[in-house]
Amino acid sequence: MVDFEELKDALINGRKEEAVELTQKALEEGISARHLISNVILPASKVVGDRYEHGEFFLSELVQYGDTLKVVMGPIMARLKEEIGDERQERVGRVVLATVKGDLHDIGKNIVRLFLEGNGFEVLDLGVDVPAEKVIDVAIEYNADIIALSCLMSVTRDGVKEVIDELSRRGLRSRFAVLVGGRSTSEKWAGQIGADRWAPDAVNAVDAAFDLIRQQS
């Protein structure tokens, strides 16, 4: 029997080969994907988030965790599909994520993606320098629940407002929850431009995303 603590530890500490081997072994032993997600992936993500928030983990650890999570989730998601047929029935929520137009800073956004994925969200990451129109077009097509927007520089913050204004202009404001974050943003400012939630970091972004999904349902 695979020891879940061992697998969790390998995942948290970015020991990729070991984590993949243990995951495959667990699946071969007949452990369901759902069980692995609930008992390994989600608790591991929480530990990584806590360690980052408390200054025990930094970017290198997050990058290694992300690399490991990516390869571990491949076989788990494939199994989940077999188990439930339509994986969308089981999803936590769908997020379209982007760094707004004019801004190329993506490290914060990438950490948010990692934590959202680690907590069961499906995330479509549009990258950096993404215009408002594209964010919205993709959110419609992807049937997203949340549009999550990042900007580091204060000079590019208007890009966030543009997305919210464009949603209103198209009569779509109530269809998507808008989550905002990034160094130059603040709770007050996010409220002023009409965002639904603001998060100061990736850990809080996950909590906010769960809240937004709860509110929608």
Place this chain on the structure above:
Amino acid sequence: MGGMTSLERTAIALQGGQPDMVPVATLAISRALWEIGERPRTAINDPDKMAKAKIVANEKFGDDIVVAGIDGCFVEAKAMGAKSFWSDHMPIVDTRYRVINTWEDADNLSFPEPHEHIRMRCVIEESEILMDKIGDHKAIAVVVSGPFSTACNLMGHENLFRAMVKEPDEVHSLLDKITDYSIKYHTAFKGIAHAVAVLDPVASVETTSPRQYEEFVKPYLERDMAAIAGKGLIPINHPCGDTTGILHMVADVIPKGSPGAIHASYGNVETRPMSLKYLRNVLGEGVQLDPDDPYSIMLKAVKKEVGDRVCVCGNVDPITVLLEGTPEQVRATVRRNIEYGAEGGGFILMPGCDTNPYTPSENFRALVEAAREYGVYG
């Protein structure tokens, strides 16, 4: 006004001393161009326009320090082959096109002479003009990039932070080369600037661990800062963000016996649990926090910890206070900054980072006027 010139006042503070009043800088950098009807796009490679803008802005706002350069975080990487991407206020490096994808790329970097690369040449010439026109009474500080942040501009964050774990020797070898080249550029300001502010925004603990700072940032900055000081220039270390757990090292890179300063936001007690923990460790559990101003109080802890060794710069929030606040809020923040940071000298009042060009003029004016009003040493 006191009896000292801006240059005298700033020089004394940078040496840890107490001048007639607290020196102040607005860091109105890209904004300066707006003051002469230009924009970064139209003027960035015209040293005459750049210098003129900085002088006009300085005359308008009346601060003590004039900054040469605009895209200081990126010039070295651009000289080594990075592509530019135009943001509203300056051309940043486009990290979607990485100069270094393999270590072979790192072996083949190009290192043009500072006078032969357009961005380096333009900053050098701008600094020369500023020094010639106002350098006898204003402090001229040029902004440049730290080796670690330059490496990040060349490789991309994730690849650099992965490589520090998996291929540390190669990262050291790259940082060594970048440092050699950076020194060539940074020391080119000998005689044409008073201070060199080394911007290292990737080196704060939002991304870099204290252990990584010690191994991958500190030794290279030490070498850079020693070379800068060796040319009679005053080094300023700007790690930009949270310095919790690295503050002593941030101060230690300033060569012993040399004047020098540190400049960062130092942390945010509202959103970063580590900042709050640090603050309480240094100042006691009963420290009073102001939810509307999570940055000013950091000065008190930083000054207490390293204020006897280096000049401390900061810490007005450039966004919530300067960009979004009212002149009254700016004045109140300046008052708190001075209360927390000015005692005994060795302090320069400035925003915690570069300012947004849309910052209202009245807020820049309020920053300087309040510094003059509250910052007089008795």
